[in-house]
Amino acid sequence: MTIKTLAAAMTNWQRIITLLALLLLLLANPLQAAPGGGKGGGKDGGGIGGSGVQPELHLKWRVELNGQYSLVRPVIGADGTVYAVDVADYLYAVAPDGTVLWEAAGAGSKGVDVGPDGTIYTGNEDWIKAYNPDGSLKWTFVQDPRAFVFQDVAVGPDGNIYGIGTSGMGVFSLADTPAGPELRWSTSEIYGRPFTSYTEIEFGPTADGQDEQLYFHANGFTRAVRLSDGAEIFRGGVGNTNPRVSAFDGTVHSSNSAFTPNAELVWAFEFPLASGTGAPALGPSGTHYAVNSNNVLYAIDPFGVEERRFALDETVGMGDVDPTESFLLLETSSTQTYQPGFKAVATNGNPLWRMEFPDNGSGLNQFIGSRPAFTSNGETAYVTTAFAGTGARSYLNAIDTDPNAPSASTILRSVNFDMSSRSRRGTVNVKGIATVTDQNRAVISGAVVDAVWTLPDGSTIAQTATTGGSGSAKFTVSDGEGLYRLTVTDITLTGYTFDPVHSILEGSWYGF
Helix, strand or coil: CCHHHHHHCCCHHHHHHHHHHHHHHHHHCCCCCCCCCCCCCCCCCCCCCCCCCCCCCCEEEEEEECCCCCCCCCEECCCCCEEEECCCCCEEEECCCCCEEEEECCCCCCCEEECCCCCEEEECCCEEEEECCCCCEEEEEECCCCCCEEEEEEECCCCCEEEEEECCCCEEEEEEECCEEEEEEEECCCCCCCCCCCCCCEEEECCCCCCEEEEEEECCEEEEEECCCCCEEEECCCCCCCCEECCCCCCEECCCEEECCCCCEEEECCCCCCCECCCCEECCCCCEEEEECCCEEEEECCCCCEEEEEECCCCEEEEEECCCCCEEEEEECCCCCCCCEEEEEECCCCEEEEEECCCCCCCCCEEECCCCEECCCCCEEEEEEEECCCCCCEEEEEEECCCCCCCCCCEEEEEEEEEEEEEECCEEEEEEEEEEECCCCCECCCCEEEEEEECCCCCEEEEEEECCCCCEEEEEEEECCEEEEEEEEEEECCCCEECCCCCCCEEEEEEC
16 A cells, blocks of 8 residues: 555644654654764864865864863963863974874863963863973872862963862872972862863952962852962852953953952843853953853953943854954754854954864764964864764864854855645645755755655656755655655855755655
C-alpha cells in the first residue's frame, strides 16, 4: 500500500498522529548538508583546512592542540610570541606567523601568563610552574595541600605571581626569586556551588589608591583580596559573573553595574524588556559594553548613562573590545549549518565583518573556548576553539581583525525553509520558501535558485525561482495528500559563489 492510498483510509485522528510521528522523525534526523572541510593545521601551524568555499577569510592560521579543549585565554609575550595551554596540561609557544616554537608537556591547564622578564607561568590543582622563554623548566612550586579546583594563575602589577584554588591553599601569592619560588602569603578559599572550573583573575587599585587588589568570581560569589598582604577586601555583592575592572577609573563591573573597589554601588543600568547576560567588555575610555538577552548591544558611559545602542541580527556573546577601542568582537553561535565565529562591530555601531571557524569534517559543532587576546595594536586576536564528542580536537586560532579585509560577501547560502500548505477539493497546494543570504547574513535579491520537488508518490518536479527584496525564493506545487520535499540544487548570481556545505538544502512538509 502506498503512502497516498494509506492516507486515504485514515481518520482525522490517525492523520494527526501520523503527522506528529513524521515531525518527530524530522527532528530526530534533521535535514542538512553533509559537513565539509578537512583537518586543520597540524603542529607546524599555518593550516586552515576546509574545501570548496571557505567562509573563514579572517582566519590567518590555526594550530591543533593536544588536549580536547582549552578554556584559558592565550597570552602574548613582549616579542609577539603567543602562549597557550590546554586541558591536557600542555604549554605551547607559537610565533606570530603560526609556527610552533616549542611545547611542554605536564605544564598546566588552568591559566597562563608572562612575567616582566619573559618567564611563562602555568598552573593546575597540583602545582605552579615557571618556564624560560626557550621552553626549559625554571622551577615548580607544589601546592600543599593540593587544590580541589584550581581557578587561575596570573602575574600581578607588582610582578608577583597569584593563584586561586578552592580548598587546598586557597588564594596565594608567590615571589619569583633567584633561589626559586617563595610563598608570600595564602588565605583560605572553601569550595562551594555552583561549580566553577575556570575564572580569570582581574587586578585593580584599592579604594585609597595606595595598593592593588585582585578579583575573582567562584563558589557563588565575587571576592577581592589585597596584593600586599592577602587581606580580604570584600566577599560577594558585585554580581554573578566574573568581574571586569575598568582601566579608566578602577571600578569593578558586572553585566549591568559598576562598583567601587570596596563593592559600593556606583551605578546600575536597567536593560529595557530584557536582562543583561554575561560579563561586559570595558574600553580604555571607561565605556561599558554589554549585550542583553534581546541581542541589543549597549554602550554605557562611566556614569551609567546609555550612550548608544544597536540591534544585532543574530544571537551573540560578548567577546571583548580591542585595545584601541575601535571595534568589538562578538561571539556567534554554532547551528546545524554554521560553525561559530565572530562578528566585528565598530564601537559606533557600524557592522564591519563576520567570520566562521572551519569545521574538521566530523560533523560536530565547534565552540569557542576562551575570550580573545589582542595584540597591542588590535590587528590580531588569538582565541581557542574545540569540537566536543568523538574525535574531539582543539585549536589555537589567529584572527585578522582588519576591517578592510575581505569578509566573504560574495558567498551565497540557503539559510532557511518555510513550508506551508492548504487543501481544496482533495488537492493539496504546497508552498516552499527558501531564504538566500551572503556569509555576513545579508539577504540577497536577484539570485536564481534551482530546486526539485519530491511529491508523495516519489515523482519529482524541477523548478526555478528568483529571490526578491527579502532574499526569498518561492516555489509552489499541487498534488495529493502526503509528504512533500523541496531540495535546493543550485543558487547562482553573477559575481557570487554558492556554498552548499554551509547551507540548509532541504525542507519537508506533510500536506493533507
